[in-house]
Amino acid sequence: xxxxxxxxxxxxIGEFGLxxxxxxxxxxxxxxxxxxxxxxxxxxYRVDDERVHVLTTDAMIEGIHFDRTFMPMEHLxxxxxxxxxxxxxxxxxxxxYATVTMGVPxxxxxxxxxxxxxxxxxxCRAYDMTVVGGDTTAxxxxxxxxxxxGAAQEDAIxxxxxxxxxxxxxxxxxxxxxxxxxxxxxxxxEMLQEKGEENFQPNLDRFNYVIQRHLAPPAQLxxxxxxAAHDLTPNALIDxxxxxxxxxxxxxxxxxxxxxxxxxxxxxxxxxxxxxQHFGEDVDVFALFGGEDYELLFALPExxxxxxxxxxxxxxxxxxRVTEKDEGVLIEQPSGETxxxxxxxxxxxxxxxANGGGRA
Amino acid sequence: xxxxxxxxxxxxIGEFGLxxxxxxxxxxxxxxxxxxxxxxxxxxYRVDDERVHVLTTDAMIEGIHFDRTFMPMEHLxxxxxxxxxxxxxxxxxxxxYATVTMGVPxxxxxxxxxxxxxxxxxxCRAYDMTVVGGDTTAxxxxxxxxxxxGAAQEDAIxxxxxxxxxxxxxxxxxxxxxxxxxxxxxxxxEMLQEKGEENFQPNLDRFNYVIQRHLAPPAQLxxxxxxAAHDLTPNALIDxxxxxxxxxxxxxxxxxxxxxxxxxxxxxxxxxxxxxQHFGEDVDVFALFGGEDYELLFALPExxxxxxxxxxxxxxxxxxRVTEKDEGVLIEQPSGETxxxxxxxxxxxxxxxANGGGRA
Numbered sequence: 001x002x003x004x005x006x007x008x009x010x011x012x013i014g015e016f017g018l019x020x021x022x023x024x025x026x027x028x029x030x031x032x033x034x035x036x037x038x039x040x041x042x043x044x045y046r047v048d049d050e051r052v053h054v055l056t057t058d059a060m061i062e063g064i065h066f067d068r069t070f071m072p073m074e075h076l077x078x079x080x081x082x083x084x085x086x087x088x089x090x091x092x093x094x095x096x097y098a099t100v101t102m103g104v105p106x107x108x109x110x111x112x113x114x115x116x117x118x119x120x121x122x123x124c125r126a127y128d129m130t131v132v133g134g135d136t137t138a139x140x141x142x143x144x145x146x147x148x149x150g151a152a153q154e155d156a157i158x159x160x161x162x163x164x165x166x167x168x169x170x171x172x173x174x175x176x177x178x179x180x181x182x183x184x185x186x187x188x189x190e191m192l193q194e195k196g197e198e199n200f201q202p203n204l205d206r207f208n209y210v211i212q213r214h215l216a217p218p219a220q221l222x223x224x225x226x227x228a229a230h231d232l233t234p235n236a237l238i239d240x241x242x243x244x245x246x247x248x249x250x251x252x253x254x255x256x257x258x259x260x261x262x263x264x265x266x267x268x269x270x271x272x273x274x275x276x277q278h279f280g281e282d283v284d285v286f287a288l289f290g291g292e293d294y295e296l297l298f299a300l301p302e303x304x305x306x307x308x309x310x311x312x313x314x315x316x317x318x319x320x321r322v323t324e325k326d327e328g329v330l331i332e333q334p335s336g337e338t339x340x341x342x343x344x345x346x347x348x349x350x351x352x353x354a355n356g357g358g359r360a
Numbered sequence: 361x362x363x364x365x366x367x368x369x370x371x372x373i374g375e376f377g378l379x380x381x382x383x384x385x386x387x388x389x390x391x392x393x394x395x396x397x398x399x400x401x402x403x404x405y406r407v408d409d410e411r412v413h414v415l416t417t418d419a420m421i422e423g424i425h426f427d428r429t430f431m432p433m434e435h436l437x438x439x440x441x442x443x444x445x446x447x448x449x450x451x452x453x454x455x456x457y458a459t460v461t462m463g464v465p466x467x468x469x470x471x472x473x474x475x476x477x478x479x480x481x482x483x484c485r486a487y488d489m490t491v492v493g494g495d496t497t498a499x500x501x502x503x504x505x506x507x508x509x510g511a512a513q514e515d516a517i518x519x520x521x522x523x524x525x526x527x528x529x530x531x532x533x534x535x536x537x538x539x540x541x542x543x544x545x546x547x548x549x550e551m552l553q554e555k556g557e558e559n560f561q562p563n564l565d566r567f568n569y570v571i572q573r574h575l576a577p578p579a580q581l582x583x584x585x586x587x588a589a590h591d592l593t594p595n596a597l598i599d600x601x602x603x604x605x606x607x608x609x610x611x612x613x614x615x616x617x618x619x620x621x622x623x624x625x626x627x628x629x630x631x632x633x634x635x636x637q638h639f640g641e642d643v644d645v646f647a648l649f650g651g652e653d654y655e656l657l658f659a660l661p662e663x664x665x666x667x668x669x670x671x672x673x674x675x676x677x678x679x680x681r682v683t684e685k686d687e688g689v690l691i692e693q694p695s696g697e698t699x700x701x702x703x704x705x706x707x708x709x710x711x712x713x714a715n716g717g718g719r720a
Contacts, residue, residue: 007469007470007471008469008470008471009466009467009469009470010464010466010468010469010470010473010498011466012470013470015496015497018470018473018496019496021470021473021474022473022474022477022496025474025477025478025481026477026480026481026484026491027481029490029492030490031456031490033456034457034490034492036492037490037491037492037493038491038492038493038494042493043457043459043492043493045456045457045492047407047408047411047413048407048408048411051407053407053413053509055457055459055492055493055507055509056459056493057459057461057493057494057495057505057507058461058495059461059463059495059497059503059505061463061497061498061499061503063500064463064497064498064499065497096391096393096405097394097403097405097415099403099415099416099417099507101417101418101419101505103419103421103424103501103503104370106369106370106371108370109367109368109369109370110367110368110369110370110372110373110378110381111367111368113370113378113381113382114381114382114385117382117385117386118385120386121385121386121387124386130389130390130391130394130397131386131397131398132389132394132396132397132398132403132405132415133397133398133402133403133415133416133417134398134417135417135418135419135505136375136378136379136382137375137419137421137424137425138370138421138424139421139424139501139503140423140500140501141463141499141500141501141503143419143421143463143499143501143503143505145417145419145461145495145503145505147415147417147459147507149413149415149509
């Protein structure tokens with residue numbers, strides 16, 4: 001009798017462990033038109049002597065990434081495009097073409113899908129891009145999978161791996177709002193369930209901004225266009241989808257550097273601070289680990305900051321500095337103490353560890 | 361009080377009705393680099409003065425497109441790539457890059473996903489292409505969504521819309537085998553459930569070929585390479601994913617022509633005929649409405665058949681002829697009688713009408 005085979009659960013190795021394992025099965029690409037594969041926000045391949053295309057795909061699954069009870073269909077369509085465009089602009093490329101694949105439960109009416117496509121259309125207008133195809137099929141669970149092709153000059157592409165010790169680390173906007181918005185929506189739903197529709201008067205106005213940031217986050221296409229207009233190319237670039245802490249670690253790992261982030265420099269909206277107070281939580285945890293901000297994190301030599309001096313003061317915020325690898329990835333706390341900044345971003349396969357957990 | 365809103369169910373308008381509705385929401389593409397959008401097997405856009413890329417996406421959802429109880433993971437990976445490559449070659453283009461998005465239930469072990477990726481890798485080798493990215497997330501229902509980018513010279517691209525009256529209609533291989541294989545697998549599972557594992561000795565050897573055609577269908581990349589080697593470009597081209605009847609109607613609608621298919625010319629494997637007899641069904645129904653053959657259907661001027669005369673006799677089969685639009689889309693039955701050939705392909709939103717149903 002053969003010994004029983006031991007199986008490994010995905011939870012044991014986590015999402016990034018799984019991706020690493022599957023990359024190992026595939027091996028390294030042999031096609032030399034491919035400049036970047038699974039290692040960055042989007043794949044990069046040459047289309048001629050000077051230009052490249054970038055390719056990314058991101059899925060949204062009901063019950064995992066969104067809740068139809070508080071996610072309007074139009075916002076869902078907008079967000080599904082936004083989160084993919086965010087990966088394209090995180091390579092410093094312009095989005096061009098998209099495909100939209102939907103798995104749709106029987107009870108979803110055609111009108112709801114029409115609304116979803118209104119959101120897709122709005123996003124395509126906002127980002128100067130076009131839906132060119134897709135696949136629509138029946139499913140038990142509502143599933144939305146979007147692929148976006150972007151375009152850029154080869155020398156404009158910015159990878160995660162180019163950060164240099166001494167660079168400043170910047171973000172394009174305030175952090176933690178999306179997570180605050182999600183918490184407000186979940187609280188609202190729980191109170192509705194508890195008190196019943198007749199006795200409950202929702203009061204979501206004070207959370208307007210953070211809810212909007214959760215439901216319909218814009219991709220930061222404007223930021224990369226501002227850089228292009230100023231002839232600026234950052235050294236390293238990534239979008240903030242899993243929380244700032246996770247993304248700083250991604251850049252440090254890919255670039256072989258360390259980093260020091262200052263917690264008192266994290267840009268925070270007043271409403272995000274109010275929401276954190278309302279929930280009795282530390283707003284820095286929202287900003288570092290909350291995820292789904294879809295702002296950009298970039299590294300550039302400090303002397304190049306001058307090139308952006310005519311931008312409005314909220315166009316970007318310096319949050320820290322790139323250091324030597326052996327200094328590690330650190331955060332300076334308000335007390336002045338520096339501690340390791342662990343990734344701790346959201347892992348859909350390990351939801352219990354999300355949001356402030358900090359994987360050791 | 362407002363009148364209650366009337367909702368339209370997807371079943372009411374079907375998959376093609378829904379696609380038409382959603383295309384209407386999006387409107388026509390304004391980007392003139394786009395040569396074909398949602399209307400064909402794959403989207404087509406220019407990358408330089410002479411060359412185009414083609415883009416397609418297709419999802420496979422557990423319980424809808426596959427059954428894990430009889431679909432080995434390696435075959436699932438291979439098939440997910442194949443069905444997308446089939447759409448690329450149906451534009452007369454070569455596949456180049458793929459992304460693989462998976463929604464994975466918690467209980468699926470890492471080893472199973474490794475096997476799936478072995479199948480993906482095999483397919484990539486067979487089709488000279490590379491997986492460059494993807495997204496892996498938790499899900500309640502196993503979902504696999506693949507996107508493939510292909511490349512071609514602009515003048516090599518073949519659309520559905522180019523068929524001319526007088527053209528011969530050809531297919532690249534035998535039809536109906538995949539559906540026969542599916543029926544054999546379903547029967548086997550039912551008998552296993554009925555009799556229990558101890559008392560049931562599966563006898564699937566006689567169905568080897570048709571089961572293989574269902575589980576791991578090859579895309580017909582060799583056919584388009586043969587044409588290129590012979591300087592031949594068909595007038596119209598489509599892959600046979602929903603059954604020959606459906607695809608003939610797609611070409612006729614897009615080209616504004618009619619067609620006459622001869623039922624006695626449908627290429628059938630001996631094992632497919634044996635399977636139809638075993639199940640007491642008409643093998644022509646398998647061939648016309650079965651679906652998932654992933655052969656190619658193409659139209660070309662009769663005089664060009666000579667250009668392919670050195671190919672082996674099973675490289676392609678003439679099954680009919682393109683006629684004037686007002687003659688309609690017809691099939692000549694063995695009795696000599698001609699009757700309308702209705703699409704009747706598989707519609708995942710209307711499973712009750714699948715396979716021989718024939719939508720009026």
